[in-house]
Amino acid sequence: MKLDHIDTPAALIDIPRMQKNIARMQGHMNGLGVAFRPHVKTTKCIDVVRAQIAAGARGITVSTLKEAEAFFAAGVSDILYAVSIAPSKLPRALALRRQGCDLKLVVDNPTAAAAIAAFSDQYGESFEVWIEVDTDGHRSGITPEQDTLLEVGRILHENGVKVGGVMTHAGSSYELHTPQALAALAEQERAGCVRAAQRLRDAGIPCPAVSVGSTPTALAAGQLDGVTEVRAGVYVFFDLVMHNVGVCTLEDIALSVLATVIGHQADKGWAILDAGWMAMSRDRGTSKQAHDFGYGQPCLLNGTPLGGYVVSGANQEHGILSSSQESAHAGDITQRFPIGMKLRILPNHACATGAQFPEYHAVSANGDSVEWRRFQGW
Amino acid sequence: MKLDHIDTPAALIDIPRMQKNIARMQGHMNGLGVAFRPHVKTTKCIDVVRAQIAAGARGITVSTLKEAEAFFAAGVSDILYAVSIAPSKLPRALALRRQGCDLKLVVDNPTAAAAIAAFSDQYGESFEVWIEVDTDGHRSGITPEQDTLLEVGRILHENGVKVGGVMTHAGSSYELHTPQALAALAEQERAGCVRAAQRLRDAGIPCPAVSVGSTPTALAAGQLDGVTEVRAGVYVFFDLVMHNVGVCTLEDIALSVLATVIGHQADKGWAILDAGWMAMSRDRGTSKQAHDFGYGQPCLLNGTPLGGYVVSGANQEHGILSSSQESAHAGDITQRFPIGMKLRILPNHACATGAQFPEYHAVSANGDSVEWRRFQGW
Structure with a gap:
């Protein structure tokens, strides 16, 4: 289907841009000599993940057990569930393991570690668990020097649960915007995770995998000594937040929302x-970044950004497009954006915008599109 | 299923609270002598809408054609699509009409009115169209005194398209927080819409329906002379924004998110x-209101709000619960909220939170729950 026949609003994937983003990240990882495990929470779409695997990805990262179940059903077996597991979710994890899924769990506390050990014993299942390391203080995990790190490692190891590795996510990279700061955080993320692995090994606990990553730190990393794999998610689409962080251009952003002009408030310039x-x-x-893009950056159907305009407000099913320049002539809006005109809006955050849609329309270089399903829920 | 067996996160509907909210709004409308047409964009759930109709609602309001299609398929025929229609959507509207759906369209501009007239003529279909009136300047619509109002009315009427009425939505009511201001805006909404209807009638254009509403103005209205029906959506669940507007208590909020504690950062009090x-x-x-509830208000499983705590931050699948009081002892968090503990989180905005889930778990007074599906997309 051609773009101008798709009903609006619709989530569009620009396939050439997506493939370029995939090649860029995989090429960088190949150059650094580490494996790449994409985070599929961004897309929740098997068609996108197949393109990532075809380019060289090894395994996937998920943020929910539903993602693990859906991607395992679609043929992906090597899956890291990168959220410290709630003990009540262990029966779902067990069911996946028993179907042959190479599911790896994550914990960052003794309570969950002990629960996994007891559950493994009760059901005779050999789980693999990675320990979450906190390298930037932004969320969960155990800092590399904390005693808890070895305590969790011992609870698992001494009770026959395989410690598969350590993993960290320097999510505070989203708050940075210079190459120097990103490179410094990438090194902090690497060094902290490698240090945690070394402490476990020194204590006699095997720790084969050392997994780091966020899109900005992955792209900024200059060396990854001691790291075995990198994880990143949003790089596959990029978005306006990543543009402001400085790791992509507007022309790299592969996700947009197709929209139609349905009215005007001419005296307000809307x-x-x-x-x-x-x-x-x-x-x-982007509201806390140097360039606030409102609810999105309008572009022409061919993807050209319309500088000087922004989606400045939004109700549930109404977006307000207006000039971002005070000098603009209000009457201009009606002529420039006539009723029925279709636009593509670049989003603040691809993970959040994609999640609003049950499907993507994936658009080829020639303008043809196909529907790619995505799923929702937990 | 009992609450503590539901996997998390999950969207819960407290059925007794929902029924109380439905009865309150319908009772107020009955007292004012007007029909009530609930906006189903909040729930997108046929089970909820059946409860609204059982209580006396007449017809429904939708914000997308997918809602119209889904609710018509479920047996609801009297449907107002309350967004000015894009001409490219007319074939879907036609298909609904031809299946017997009493679908009413809305326009607020001559271009869309002319497109409907031409399309009606081309396909020999008699559409019914309501004209959107702007009574508070917050979004779309034509102000009551604008010439465009009569222009749109004439384009429709003189080309054989039925003008079914006028409708307005004083959405700026969400920015208010005193009974006096809400009552004043309710009167402004009523008077503006009635005036627009009168101008159309004076020009020889029939205008049977006069439809107004938002949850705050509907509840604040003291008299609705000249109004034939009211629309409101979020009242069925209420939320923290509505609490701050002053039209419900925390104990009225019928939608919550069931969540599990999965970790701590004890030194940060998280x-x-x-x-x-x-x-x-x-x-x-709630970030711009007097009481900022962060990402939500934690409550015990029985619904009791935990004063002094808030969901202060959020990543995609991690929420950060912390004290909202500076004096709190950080170590307290670990003991008060042990790993595995389940909580109910009241949301900022029920329309937005509900949309993140493919289903609700509707909980009866005895704690049993059933699954109610909701749908997504356009």
Whole structure:
């Protein structure tokens, strides 16, 4: 189907841009000599993940057991569930393991580690568990020097649970915007995770995998000595937040929302779109960055950004497109954006915007599109 | 299924609270002598809408054609599509009409009105169209005194398209927080819409329906002379934004997200939940209100709010629960919220949070729950 026949709002994937993003990340990882395990929480779409695996990815990262179940059903077996598991979720993890899924769990505390050990014993299942390391203080994990690290390692190892490795995510990289700061955080992430692995090994606990990553630190890393694999998710699409972090251009962003002009408030300089926050998501990730893109950056159908315009407001099914320049002539909006005109809106955050849609329309270089399903829920 | 057996995160509907909210709104409308047409964009769930109709609702309001298609398939015929239609969507509207759906369209501009007239003529279909009136300047619609109002009315009427009425939505009511201001806006909404209807009638254009509403103005309205029906959506669940507007208590909020404690950062006073922004949504509607609830208000499983605590931060699948009082002792978090503990989190905005889930778990007074499906997309 051609772009101008797709009903709006719709989530579009620009396939050439996506393939370029995949090749860029995989090429960088190949150059650094580490494996790459993409985080599929961004897309929840098997068609995208197949392209990542075809380019050289080894295994996937998931943020929910539903993702693990869906991608295992689609043929992916090497899966890291990268959220410290709630003990009540262990029966679902067990079911996946028993079907042959090479599911790796994550913990960052003794309680969950002990629960896995007891559950493994009760059901005679040999789980593999990675320990989450906190290298930037932004969320969960155990800092490399904490006693808890060895305590968790021992609870697992001494109870026959395989310690598969350590993993960390320097998510605070989203708050940076210079190559120097990103490179420094990438090194901090690497060094902290390698140090945690070394402490476990020194204590007699095997720790084969050392897994790090976020899109900005993965792209900024200059050397990854001691690291075995990198994880990243949003790089496959990029978005306006990543543009502001400085790791992509507007022309790299592969996800956009197709929208139609449905009205005007000429005296206010507004064109009304049929893409509101339900389509764009409520994510306003650029609001705290140097360039606030509102609810998104409007582009022509061919992908050319319309500088000087922004989606400045949103209701559930109404977006407000307006000039971002005070000098603009209000009357211009009506002529420049007539009713029925279709636009592509680049989103703040691809993970959040994609999640608003049950399917993507994946657009080839010649303008033809095919539907790629994505799933929702837990 | 009992609450503590539901996997997390999950969207819970407290059925007794929902029924109380439905009865309150319907009772108020009955008292004012107007029909009530609930906006189903909040729930996108036929089970909820059946309860609204059972209580006396007449017809429904939708924000997308997918809602119209889904609810018509489930047996609801009287449907107002309350967004000015993009001409490219007319074939879908036609298909619904031809299946027997009493679908009413909305326009707020001459271009769309002319497109409907031409399309009606081309396909020999008699559409019914309502004209959107702008009574508070917050979004779309034509102000009551604008010439465009009569222009749109004439384009429709003189080309044989039935003008079914006028409709307005004073969405700026979400920014208010006193009974006096809400009552004043409710009167402004009523008077503006009635005035627009009168202008059309004076020009010889029939205008049977006069439809107004938002949850806050509907509940604040003291008299609705000249109004034939009211629309409101979020009242069925309420949420923290509505609490701050002053139209419900925390104990009225019928939607919550069931979450599990999965970790701690004890020195920061954080408990980590498995409900992040993917579950709560990115909606931070209370951030500009007098009481900022972060990403949500934690409650015990029985619904009792935990004063002094808030979901202060969120990643995609991690929520950060912390004290909202500076004096709190950080170590307390680990003991008060042990790993595995389940909580219910009240959301900022029920429309946004509900949309993150493919199903609700509807919980009866005795604690049993059943699954109610909801749908996604356009």
